[in-house]
Amino acid sequence: MPDVVQPTAVENIGGSLLDKAKYLSRINLFDGLDSEELKRIESVTPVHIVKKGTLIMTPHEERRALYLVKSGVVRLYHITVEGKELTIDLLGTGNLFGEIASFAAGDPHTYAVTIEDAVICSIDHVQFRQVMTERPELALRFIEIISARLKEVEELLERMAYGSVRQRLLFLLHKLSEKFKRDIPVREEGADPSWVQLEVELTHQELASMTGSIRETVTAMMNELAAEGIVRKEGPRKRLWIHADRLKAALAAG
Numbered sequence: 001m002p003d004v005v006q007p008t009a010v011e012n013i014g015g016s017l018l019d020k021a022k023y024l025s026r027i028n029l030f031d032g033l034d035s036e037e038l039k040r041i042e043s044v045t046p047v048h049i050v051k052k053g054t055l056i057m058t059p060h061e062e063r064r065a066l067y068l069v070k071s072g073v074v075r076l077y078h079i080t081v082e083g084k085e086l087t088i089d090l091l092g093t094g095n096l097f098g099e100i101a102s103f104a105a106g107d108p109h110t111y112a113v114t115i116e117d118a119v120i121c122s123i124d125h126v127q128f129r130q131v132m133t134e135r136p137e138l139a140l141r142f143i144e145i146i147s148a149r150l151k152e153v154e155e156l157l158e159r160m161a162y163g164s165v166r167q168r169l170l171f172l173l174h175k176l177s178e179k180f181k182r183d184i185p186v187r188e189e190g191a192d193p194s195w196v197q198l199e200v201e202l203t204h205q206e207l208a209s210m211t212g213s214i215r216e217t218v219t220a221m222m223n224e225l226a227a228e229g230i231v232r233k234e235g236p237r238k239r240l241w242i243h244a245d246r247l248k249a250a251l252a253a254g
Contacts, residue, residue, distance in 0.1 A: 045121040050114050057098060057112035065122045066098040072118025073180075073200045076110050077209070087210040088156070090115070090200065092180055096145065098122070115200070168211040169221050170251045173231065176200070177242045194245040195232075201239055225250075 045068070050056060056074070057067065067074075069091050076089045076097060088110065091097060097112055114120075123131070132139040152175075159171045182197040208218040225231045230250060232241045 045123045045127070047119065047121045050118045050120050052114055052116050052118075055111065055113045056120065057110070059109045059111070064098070065124050066096055066128055067112070068096045068121050068123070069093055070119040070121060072120070073115050074118060074120070075113050075115045075206075077113070078109055079111070085111075085209055086212065087206065089152075090176070090179070090210075092200065115202075115206070165211060165213050165217055166221055166224075167251070167254070168213070169207065169218065169225075170230075170247060172207065172210055173225075173242055174247055174251055176202075177244055177247065182239065192243070194243050195241050196244055198240045198242065 047070070050072070071093050074091045074095075074097065075087055076091065077085045077087045080086050097110075132142070156171075156175075159168050163171065176198055177196050180199045182199045204218045204222065205215045207222075208215045211218065222231060226233075228246070228250070230243050230246045232243075233239075234241070
């Protein structure tokens with residue numbers, strides 16, 4: 001497990017001033033706010049540049065905060081009684097996690113670690129309460145986001161409890177293709193539009209931890225899915241491609 005490293009706030013990236021309002025506008029919670037409203041909120045949401053592999057939240061922290069992912073990917077996981085890491089979610093741009101007083105955007109026993117360089121902002125319970133009081137529509141949006149997250153977690157737990165390794169892996173790939181589909185504006189002539197590329201890079205070990213399996217089993221299963229034309233990878237350090245239609249058909253077949 002990586003060491004806990006507190007993310008460090010910075011004022012510039014690549015020599016230019018960081019436009020915090022621009023980043024805040026990418027967060028689902030603040031979507032739709034005008035520039036003046038974003039400027040008021042940015043004063044209480046410090047921005048952090050967080051390196052890959054940084055543990056930014058643990059169950060043992062006294063300080064409770066809400067974290068908002070502006071760019072990059074964060075992995076949420078639990079430690080099992082056997083001491084193994086069990087991944088419960090991957091969060092990309094626009095997602096939030098953490099805990100604010102009685103509002104929890106996740107499980108209190110959750111760890112959060114960056115799996116690639118990320119830009120994250122945080123807000124503590126005092127500022128959060130003030131913002132929600134001033135903008136009650138944001139409080140309603142926050143509840144909607146948490147409700148959707150709970151529904152997704154319940155579906156995941158049901159798959160984990162009753163599905164085979166193949167079904168769990170197919171379900172995971174389906175969710176990843178929905179959350180991390182890479183926007184590729186130019187396609188080759190005659191290319192199958194059902195192929196989507198993931199923005200996030202995942203090892204077979206990481207896929208195994210997210211499906212409650214082991215790496216060897218996931219590797220064998222991924223080879224089967226590749227033979228069926230459901231997934232493909234164009235190199236050892238290339239992102240994964242998923243054929244959305246074939247994956248849905250395989251998932252429905254059971």
